[in-house]
Amino acid sequence: MNAALDTPGPLPAPAIALRHATGVEGLTIPQLGLGTYKVSDDDAHRTVSQALEIGYRHIDTAQMYGNEAGVGRALAASGLPRDDLFITSKLNNPNHRRADAMRSFDETMDRLGLDVLDLFLVHWPLAASEGIDLVETWETMGEILSTGRVRAVGVSNHRPWHLRRIIEATGLTPAVNQIELHPYLRQDELRALHAELGVVTESWSPLGRSRLLHDPDLARLAAELGVTPAQVVIRWHLQHGIVVIPKSVHVERMRANADVFSFTLDAQAMGAIDALDRGLRTGSHPDEVQL
Numbered sequence: 671m672n673a674a675l676d677t678p679g680p681l682p683a684p685a686i687a688l689r690h691a692t693g694v695e696g697l698t699i700p701q702l703g704l705g706t707y708k709v710s711d712d713d714a715h716r717t718v719s720q721a722l723e724i725g726y727r728h729i730d731t732a733q734m735y736g737n738e739a740g741v742g743r744a745l746a747a748s749g750l751p752r753d754d755l756f757i758t759s760k761l762n763n764p765n766h767r768r769a770d771a772m773r774s775f776d777e778t779m780d781r782l783g784l785d786v787l788d789l790f791l792v793h794w795p796l797a798a799s800e801g802i803d804l805v806e807t808w809e810t811m812g813e814i815l816s817t818g819r820v821r822a823v824g825v826s827n828h829r830p831w832h833l834r835r836i837i838e839a840t841g842l843t844p845a846v847n848q849i850e851l852h853p854y855l856r857q858d859e860l861r862a863l864h865a866e867l868g869v870v871t872e873s874w875s876p877l878g879r880s881r882l883l884h885d886p887d888l889a890r891l892a893a894e895l896g897v898t899p900a901q902v903v904i905r906w907h908l909q910h911g912i913v914v915i916p917k918s919v920h921v922e923r924m925r926a927n928a929d930v931f932s933f934t935l936d937a938q939a940m941g942a943i944d945a946l947d948r949g950l951r952t953g954s955h956p957d958e959v960q961l
């Protein structure tokens with residue numbers, strides 16, 4: 671066990687600098703956070719409260735998840751200073767047009783009970799949806815940034831051509847691209863482009879929605895190291911410099927998923943995990959998501 675987790679206080683997770691689309695100089699994102707997809711509004715209150723007690727300070731929610739109010743109640747009840755927290759939400763698919771984006775951002779802030787959000791992402795690119803324009807949506811995100819009510823804006827599920835198109839059209843590079851990424855889906859092309867552009871890579875479904883936890887190679891590696899497969903996978907993300915947001919509603923799993931700072935994976939182990947890539951998506955392909 672990591673002794674730091676037995677006492678209240680933030681996890682010893684490194685922070686990663688956000689280089690673009692921020693309104694605050696020197697803004698950073700904690701590299702390990704808690705995902706909340708499929709957590710109900712009621713459960714979000716309990717789960718996020720427990721996560722904050724364990725030491726998580728970075729919470730990932732979305733308009734689509736229907737749990738921003740529960741997350742907000744947990745943040746308020748925690749009594750933690752606002753500046754110690756990093757809260758992300760995401761623009762839902764029906765809200766891409768300018769007026770809807772502005773209104774829904776206000777609603778997000780009301781539900782979360784925050785004056786300032788840390789990161790607001792375009793959840794899906796919706797490039798194939800009639801009447802939706804990637805560039806207009808991204809321009810609106812820039813407008814929301816300029817209000818000062820969000821510290822950074824970014825995107826999610828954007829493929830290389832989506833990124834190039836919105837950057838070329840607006841001159842504004844997203845702070846983050848949150849994408850499906852795990853050892854079965856390494857996303858080399860996007861990671862290389864992010865590195866070139868200075869976009870921070872954030873993994874969603876970092877455990878492959880638990881599919882990775884049944885992998886025999888990972889189980890063997892975990893047993894050798896005396897840790898769990900989930901801890902090995904989370905450590906792999908961290909050592910690749912990726913922001914990682916595993917989701918659990920179970921307190922012991924949340925604690926274990928955060929207890930990943932007392933061991934390291936050597937180059938051979940990292941290479942063996944890299945070799946598990948099989949192009950497996952557990953969620954939707956960005957080209958398939960439409961309004």
Ligand SMILES: NC(=O)c1ccc[n+]([C@@H]2O[C@H](COP(=O)([O-])OP(=O)(O)OC[C@H]3O[C@@H](n4cnc5c(N)ncnc54)[C@H](OP(=O)(O)O)[C@@H]3O)[C@@H](O)[C@H]2O)c1
Nearest residue numbers: 705706707874875876877878879880900916917918919923
């Ligand atoms: N931007 C996007 O389009 C997008 C899409 C999907 C997800 N996300 C974000 O990314 C977050 C993470 O992705 P995800 O929730 O899809 O999947 P995930 O984090 O890869 O996996 C979550 C699953 O693994 C289980 N689990 C977690 N820790 C475990 C452990 N230590 N041992 C055994 N099982 C464990 C959880 O079960 P229990 O909860 O029952 O413990 C849950 O079933 C989401 O919650 C959401 O915030 C974003």
